[in-house]
Amino acid sequence: MATLRVLNPVGFPPKVTRKVPAPRLDTLEGKTVYLVDCRFDDSDVFLGQMQAWFAEHLPGVRAVVKRINNVYLHDDPTTWEEIKSRGHAAILGVGH
Amino acid sequence: MTLETGYGVPTVAVHTDKFDKVVRSVAEVNGMPGLRQVFVPQPIMGKTPAELRAYVDGRDPLTGRPVMQEVLEGLTRPFEADELGPAEFDRTTPPLVEGASEDALHRLFLEQRWTDMLPIVLPTEARVAEMLAHTRRKPDELVGRMRSTHFREHWAYSVEKVAVNAVMAGARPEYFPVILALAATGVTARSSSSSAMAAMAVVNGPVRHEIGMNAGTGAMGPYNHANATIGRAYGLLSQNGQGGSVPGLSYMGNQGNNYAYNSVTFAENEERSPWEPFHVQHGRRPDESAVSVFSGVRSTSFTLGLRETYWREHVRNLLRGIDPNGPPTLLLDPIAARQFVTRGGFTTKAALIDWLHDNARMPAGEYWDYQLVQNYIYPRATFGEEPWASKLAAAPDVSIPMFRREDIHVVVVGGETNGYWRIMGCNYQKTVSVDDWR
Numbered sequence: 001m002a003t004l005r006v007l008n009p010v011g012f013p014p015k016v017t018r019k020v021p022a023p024r025l026d027t028l029e030g031k032t033v034y035l036v037d038c039r040f041d042d043s044d045v046f047l048g049q050m051q052a053w054f055a056e057h058l059p060g061v062r063a064v065v066k067r068i069n070n071v072y073l074h075d076d077p078t079t080w081e082e083i084k085s086r087g088h089a090a091i092l093g094v095g096h
Numbered sequence: 097m098t099l100e101t102g103y104g105v106p107t108v109a110v111h112t113d114k115f116d117k118v119v120r121s122v123a124e125v126n127g128m129p130g131l132r133q134v135f136v137p138q139p140i141m142g143k144t145p146a147e148l149r150a151y152v153d154g155r156d157p158l159t160g161r162p163v164m165q166e167v168l169e170g171l172t173r174p175f176e177a178d179e180l181g182p183a184e185f186d187r188t189t190p191p192l193v194e195g196a197s198e199d200a201l202h203r204l205f206l207e208q209r210w211t212d213m214l215p216i217v218l219p220t221e222a223r224v225a226e227m228l229a230h231t232r233r234k235p236d237e238l239v240g241r242m243r244s245t246h247f248r249e250h251w252a253y254s255v256e257k258v259a260v261n262a263v264m265a266g267a268r269p270e271y272f273p274v275i276l277a278l279a280a281t282g283v284t285a286r287s288s289s290s291s292a293m294a295a296m297a298v299v300n301g302p303v304r305h306e307i308g309m310n311a312g313t314g315a316m317g318p319y320n321h322a323n324a325t326i327g328r329a330y331g332l333l334s335q336n337g338q339g340g341s342v343p344g345l346s347y348m349g350n351q352g353n354n355y356a357y358n359s360v361t362f363a364e365n366e367e368r369s370p371w372e373p374f375h376v377q378h379g380r381r382p383d384e385s386a387v388s389v390f391s392g393v394r395s396t397s398f399t400l401g402l403r404e405t406y407w408r409e410h411v412r413n414l415l416r417g418i419d420p421n422g423p424p425t426l427l428l429d430p431i432a433a434r435q436f437v438t439r440g441g442f443t444t445k446a447a448l449i450d451w452l453h454d455n456a457r458m459p460a461g462e463y464w465d466y467q468l469v470q471n472y473i474y475p476r477a478t479f480g481e482e483p484w485a486s487k488l489a490a491a492p493d494v495s496i497p498m499f500r501r502e503d504i505h506v507v508v509v510g511g512e513t514n515g516y517w518r519i520m521g522c523n524y525q526k527t528v529s530v531d532d533w534r
Binding site: 005089 | 098099105126168201470
């Protein structure tokens with residue numbers, strides 16, 4: 001049977017290269033964890049509740065709620081630098 | 097991912113469960129398939145603090161495991177080697193597709209989600225070659241790059257890839273420079289936004305007549321071959337050129353958008369307009385051909401003409417009916433355009449835009465409480481960006497403009513069968529020369 005050939009409409013993807021994540025912490029005890037509010041819908045309310053959870057269940061962890069400085073579509077190096085210098089870990093929320 | 101790789105901070109991302117496929121896919125194509133992600137129920141928006149506390153105390157709806165246990169493990173459990181994924185991978189697909197019959201190829205294109213679910217014209221080598229003959233550009237020349245959302249990677253496409261999608265849409269070869277110009281904008285007509293965006297394309301200049309586009313009766317409907325297929329080609333090129341538009345994976349528009357079938361593509365009725373053409377407003381000569389693209393097309397409001405006594409109130413009501421985050425582009429039948437001249441004295445589009453800016457107002461408290469204003473405008477205001485910073489300083493009961501002047505636009509289209517006109521809530525992006533792509 002004859003084979004028909006047509007052209008592929010799909011574009012050209014970039015090559016994907018593995019990125020290495022940061023090392024994990026041995027423990028959160030005594031550490032500062034940033035709860036990063038991505039300013040999406042009611043994320044701030046959700047992260048406030050997560051902060052309360054830390055206070056009740058892991059009082060040795062300092063949980064800091066931090067709003068990003070701009071719309072989530074923009075990079076926010078000021079906030080990332082603050083987390084790197086003053087914190088040990090981050091929880092980002094909430095992607096919808 | 098930026099915090100992990102750029103700043104060395106162990107991170108967990110929390111998402112709602114409806115977004116599991118898309119966020120896992122984004123992590124994978126950014127080279128971090130094992131990114132620690134935890135899910136809570138959708139929605140977050142509108143829930144009480146107690147309800148959201150229940151999310152925190154509850155279980156990840158996808159894994160069934162306690163949310164906070166997953167969060168803590170995500171920050172403390174070392175990565176296994178198999179979580180990191182391959183060192184490198186390439187998703188390039190072959191340039192040709194084979195099938196035993198035309199029916200088989202049609203099925204394949206549907207299964208691969210390369211279509212808009214309507215029948216297509218198969219892009220044979222002969223048809224694509226005929227399309228390519230209508231530009232001086234080389235087939236392998238890169239035209240642009242697109243992505244469905246800010247978080248995804250850009251994919252590139254060549255003149256030939258644009259031609260393949262133009263053939264699929266049923267476009268005639270003489271339309272090809274317009275389609276290439278649309279592709280060159282780099283503005284996707286297949287955004288993955290959960291707000292279900294479409295695009296809009298306005299063609300100006302001599303090319304409108306050269307290829308028989310419609311700016312009159314039925315211009316925005318399914319009544320003109322060029323309007324219909326150029327817009328369809330723009331949509332197909334967007335979804336295929338950017339590597340897909342698949343619900344749940346790379347398209348999250350909650351309701352979808354019927355405008356996306358041909359991206360509201362039409363010609364401006366320059367000949368019957370009392371004002372300068374849209375492309376001239378944006379730096380092009382009247383004898384140049386150009387296409388202008390708008391994104392975020394979602395809302396429409398309409399009315400008939402302008403009444404002598406209360407036209408101002410009626411227009412204000414229409415403007416108040418669209419979301420402040422989706423600024424107005426007026427699409428005026430020439431009858432309505434001339435009424436804006438006679439009733440309002442707007443002898444230029446700029447004068448009308450000034451009036452629209454000054455009259456689209458609402459109390460500051462009401463404005464800042466809009467969800468999309470909170471999501472996208474409030475952060476910019478807090479950073480001092482004008483004019484929003486000044487609006488933020490206003491007391492809640494002070495009347496403030498809903499839109500920036502530069503975000504308001506006017507286009508004339510219609511066949512004067514009546515003076516109906518409408519407002520599209522959308523964002524003008526750019527104007528690109530068609531002549532450059534001939």
